[in-house]
Amino acid sequence: MAAPIILCDTAGMTNERWLECRMHGPKGDIPYTVGGSDVATIFGVSPWTTPLELWMIKKGRMKPAVKANASQLEMGHMLEPIAAHFYAQKTGNTVIDDTYMYQHADFSYALADFDRRFIRVSDGEPGILECKSCTYRKAGDWANGTYPLYYELQLRFYLAVADVNIGAFSTIWGNNPDNDLATPDIVRDKAKEDMIFERLDQWIWSLEHDKPPTMSGIPSKLALDSLARIYGASKPGLPTIEFSRKQERYLRQYLSLQDQIAEHNAEIKRLTERMEAPSAKIAEIMRDHEHGVLETTTDKILIDFVTKSTTRTDTAKLKKDYPSVYSDVIKTSESRKLKISVAPI
Template sequence: MSRAIPLIDCAGMSNERWLECRAHGPKGDIPYTVGGSDVATIFGLSPWTTPLELWLIKKGRMKTPQKSNPDQLMMGHLLEPIAAYWYAQKTGNTVYDDTCLYQHADHPYALANMDRRFTRAVDGAPGILECKSCTYHKAEDWADGAIPGYYELQLRFYMSFDPVTYGAFSCLWGNNPATDLAIPEIERDTVKEDIIFEKLDRWIWSLEHDKPPKMDEVAKPKLALEALAKIYGASQAGLPTIEFPAKFEHPLRRIALLQGKVAECKAEIDTYEKEIEAHSVRIAEIMKEHEHGILNTTTDKLLIDFITRTTRRPDSAKLKEKYPAAYADVLKTTQSRKVKVRVEPV
């Protein structure tokens, strides 16, 4: 089994220099590279980035977008040593730093920075540790030993660099390591590694031959649509009508059908809401200033709430009238595009 090729020690390296090394190697002689965080994106499984966006960035045709949550990312970086500490405490395994940037011996485009390495207490076997943190509402993704698929791909990618059998995560989401910590472990699977690198090889080929990836493999269609809107921008009036080939008939008809069903559901909801309002008039008359009511029956009880909810929001008409300059200054422009399909007889 091949060993990873050490390229450079990243300890104390500036972020700018680190990004340069990750993009093209420390000597700048690798045309295209793949890092651990890229793998899930290439598979269409990243919750944050699509394959086409990453491809355009690698080709230099799109700038890396500014992170919308830099403070959260910094917090995750600061929590890494804490996650590593509690992993060592919970498992008894010896954890140590590894600040080297590695190149894969069999796939030169593949580069890796591991969070930590560890030695298992039970048998002295080496392993790779990934330290993560998340918010409480994401903790369920780690329940009962589960691992988010996009993170598992990253760890298996790292495990392929060296002759290690084990990989592990230490994920924190609170301040109680007894309940707010997940430390799942995985074993090496060379079959999965072969699948990963078959995909990555094709990805590098697509960069070299200027063949951008399709977006229909993205696991989250909403993410793909948002990315396409960012990449291509606003629609332009006056451009010629696109003629679609016959293979698109089924999805187009399906869109038209489902859009019709959505319109029917909205109309039905509107009818129900009007009926609710009609029945509610007499109830509101009885409730007057009271917030709660009850009707007891022989089988159950009906609980009625009629509570005032106060919301405060700017009166845009008054703001525009009294402070037109301020109104113009705070206007937020948003753009959106939505596919709409109509079926017309020939």
């Protein structure tokens, strides 16, 4: 291995310019690139993005989606120096800022910029520090020295680009760093590294030869959300898609589940109607009271009959009386609902 190539200094760089450098290098001469946050997506283990969506972005066929959690991402960025500060305080290691963007010495597509570097106090060994933040419900992912796989892939990629042997995370999720901070270490593993770059080589080949990945192995909800971002609204007038017999089992499975949902909904409707008779008797007793109780020898039956108010805009009145205001505030949302039916031949 050899030291990485310094491509540029990102200090003071606008986000737009940084994205340009990440996509094709500062000179625009790298056809396709991979950054640390891309690795988990390429392996199909990212909770946020699918390989196909990333592939379409890298090919320039779609723009990255606007992040729904922009404020959360901004908060995470603002917490990086705090996480770095308490990492240094907890470990005694020296933390160093590094604003350069680097290129792997052997794999020209592999670019990286690091949150921080550190020097291990015990032996002067240099390392890469990744600063993360999460919610309390995600804190268990960092218990007892563990870390999420998608972040492990990112940090191992950085160790390879930087050509250093140790790395660490500093992850914060609360306001008490004595309890709400995890600082697990990671040691370079050449076998895992070779596996990572073998997959990345295949990924670059797929871009160069226009071979998009599939949604195979991707969680269904993530796949559906990603496909909606990729293809957007349906286009009237396009020809009917002809499915092959090998796809019949997916269609039959959907039809079966669709029928089961219809049966359960019908049963729910019947049960709801049956509840109306005892509901009327109970309401007659409750009158204008909100709470009732029946004590038995084994338990208490608690009755709540509380009025709740809901305020909604009268859109019909708004449109009629204030058409200009209505046109300013109206918002159109799009969704595509899948429906399958069977027709006789």
